[in-house]
Amino acid sequence: MATAFGTVFMPEMAITWFDGKNWSPVEMVPSDRLTLHPGAHVLHYSSTCFEGLKAFRHADGSVNIFRMDKNLERMAQSSRLLTLPELDLKIAADMIKQTAARFADEVPAPPGSLYIRPTHIGTEAAVGKAAAPSETSCFYVLVSPVGDYFAGGDQALRLLLEENGMRCAPHMGMIKSGGNYASALQPIMKAKQEVQADQVLFCPNGDVQETGAANFLLIDGNEIITKALDESFLHGVTRDTILTLAKDLGMQVSERQLTVTELLERAAKPGCEAALSGTAAVLTPVGTLIHNGKEYPVGNGGIGQTVVKLRQTLNAIQWGEAEDKHGWLERVN
Incomplete structure (x- = not known):
């Protein structure tokens, strides 16, 4: 039986502690x-944030981290918004590169990769600080060799459209914090049990x-549509990457409000596609939308050609099979 994604870890991790003055x-x-x-503050008041990024083995044996700068930029933002001590991004970057280089021999060949999980937590022992930040913290970098996320077969997902609830508090949306994922678990589990949905697409007030762990993209012909960035949802690095590649391929990128009504109308059109973007799955096709007890196929309900093309375009860059025109890769060995 294959091991679940992200459950095998390398035996060591890089770590540093902030004592209130120095790392x-x-x-x-x-x-x-x-x-x-x-x-510890993190155990009681959820002062925690993390990132997810990957390192890839190329045919020449080199190991290359994908878009580390963008992930660290978002992690610094999460730390600030959670009022955690400020991260030293140079130290953080060196820790990530050091850890990836240390276990370079363990990085699987494509389609596998080394999944990297930098984590920042508040450590001050003070249960009276419910309304005050932790003055001390810990930053560490875990790494996990992973295989193909689609090893069980690439299937189009079923999404339940949820108009009443939301994934997390609106002002917390662009923070990559564990609490946001925990708050989405109950509606996800309920949707899986009641309508056999794979995920919930949160659509508060339409x-x-x-979804609980990924950004949503709608592809209608040559146009790719997704919600414009604001503080209510996560600013995905994979989302940003896919939109950049879509522009490179001559597609029209529309970052704007998308209502449930428009989504269902467009989804019914032949050739329409939808997908979820994220570090682990890259770009996962969506085949069915569930709304008010009814099921709506997206296009033909299967895996769309544009979704596959965009994912293959991204993978080719990550795996060193295509030119890295945007300077997204950084070699570590």
């Missing part, structure tokens, strides 16, 4: 334990936003 020297320590006071 400690970076160390490589065992990755199977982390010592925290039971009163405004199409994102």
